[in-house]
Amino acid sequence: xxxDIFQAISDPTRxxxxxxxxxxxxxxxxxxxxxxxxxQAVSKHIKVLHECELIKPEHSGREIYYHxxxxxxxxxDHWLAQFRQNWQTQFNQLDxxxxxxxxxxx
Amino acid sequence: xxxxxxxxxxxxxxxxxxxxxxxxxxxxxxxxxxxxKAELLDQWGAPAPMRAKTKYMNFEVGGRRFYAMITPDGExxxxxxxxxxxxPKTNFKMYNAFSDKDENRELPGSEWDHxxxxxxxxxxxxxxxxxxxxxxxxxxxxxxxxxFTMTLKNLEELLATLSQK
Numbered sequence: 335x336x337x338d339i340f341q342a343i344s345d346p347t348r349x350x351x352x353x354x355x356x357x358x359x360x361x362x363x364x365x366x367x368x369x370x371x372x373x374q375a376v377s378k379h380i381k382v383l384h385e386c387e388l389i390k391p392e393h394s395g396r397e398i399y400y401h402x403x404x405x406x407x408x409x410x411d412h413w414l415a416q417f418r419q420n421w422q423t424q425f426n427q428l429d430x431x432x433x434x435x436x437x438x439x440x
Numbered sequence: 441x442x443x444x445x446x447x448x449x450x451x452x453x454x455x456x457x458x459x460x461x462x463x464x465x466x467x468x469x470x471x472x473x474x475x476x477k478a479e480l481l482d483q484w485g486a487p488a489p490m491r492a493k494t495k496y497m498n499f500e501v502g503g504r505r506f507y508a509m510i511t512p513d514g515e516x517x518x519x520x521x522x523x524x525x526x527x528p529k530t531n532f533k534m535y536n537a538f539s540d541k542d543e544n545r546e547l548p549g550s551e552w553d554h555x556x557x558x559x560x561x562x563x564x565x566x567x568x569x570x571x572x573x574x575x576x577x578x579x580x581x582x583x584x585x586x587x588f589t590m591t592l593k594n595l596e597e598l599l600a601t602l603s604q605k
Contacts, residue, residue, distance in 0.1 A: 338573050340456050349454065410453075417458070418449040423487035425447065425462050428474055431484050432466040 339410050342386045347371075348379050352402060355389060359399040446564070458569040468558035471565060472529045475554060478505065486510075501526055506543055520545050521552075531555050548572040 343349055351365060360368075366376045380400065383389045388407065389400045448461040464471050474480045478494035485492035489512045497505040503523050508516040518539045525533040537549030555566040 340453065340571070340573055344454050344456060414451050420487045421449060421460060421462075422447065424484055425464075427484035427488065429445075429464065431474060431480065432464055432470060435470060436466060 339386050339388070339406075342382050342388055345379070345382075348383055351376075351379055351383065352388060355400055356402045356404075359392065359401045361397050361399055365400075445562070456571050456573075458571065460567040460569070462565050462567075464563045464565065465561075466563055467561060468529055468556055468563045471563040472556055475556075475565070476532065478507075481505075482507075499523060499526070506539075508541075516541065518543070529556060 343352070347369065350369065354360065354365070354368065362373060362376050362380060365371075365380075366373045369376065380389070384391065384400075386406070388403055390403050392399045392401055445463040445465060446461060447463075448459070450459040451457070452459070474484065476499050478497040481497075482492045482494050485507075486509045490509050492507055493510055493516075494505060494507040497503075497507075499505070501523055505521040505523075506518070507521070508518045510516050518541050520537050520539045520543060522535045522537075523532060524535055525531070531554060533551070533553045535549055536552055537545040537547055539545045550572065551570040553568045557564050557566075
């Protein structure tokens with residue numbers, strides 16, 4: 335089951351984590367410190383963000399640093415742009431239909 | 441197409457809301473009909489090359505529209521719209537869910553709210569869509585993409601045939 339991006343970014347703490355690691359990659363310990371949260375709570379959020387590929391782990395010695403996966407964010411935006419395009423196509427079809435009906439009535 | 445007509449499309453990712461506003465160069469009654477009558481909906485309710493086909497539609501509170509989006513190669517994707525509130529010519533709300541061909545719904549779906557208003561002969565439609573999940577949006581688009589890919593394939597075949605002559 336792929337994690338849902340909507341679900342991932344609808345949580346304020348997870349959004350804060352994304353904002354933070356957009357600036358620089360962080361270890362789970364550093365995140366826990368910044369948010370005054372337990373390591374366990376941070377791990378849960380990391381798990382969600384990692385599962386929907388919004389963040390990427392990178393091993394550095396014995397530490398794991400998490401980076402923002404900007405590509406995934408862009409993918410999401412790309413999906414929405416397509417969604418918009420579909421609506422535009424449909425509405426243009428409706429414009430034509432309305433014109434046709436109006437002409438028939440005259 | 442009148443290019444002065446407004447088209448707005450906004451997404452609030454965190455609230456999982458999609459906001460769509462569009463103006464139409466027609467009176468409110470006519471635009472209302474285009475959104476609420478099956479024989480008109482089927483003429484514009486799917487982005488070409490897909491087409492929409494309504495099996496039945498009871499436009500009343502608690503009533504349903506059971507319809508399919510059909511890809512160019514004839515694949516049908518069924519959905520059920522259930523009307524939850526209707527204020528004639530100004531507002532209607534519905535709950536939209538994917539289903540199988542026997543009308544068994546796959547929940548959760550999405551909540552749709554439509555508002556209609558007219559000014560100087562131009563009708564403005566405001567639509568808000570609340571989607572419980574991104575997966576649903578993805579699935580919606582998947583269908584459109586299949587339709588579009590098919591069209592390109594047909595075009596390729598046509599071009600291949602033409603170039604052989």
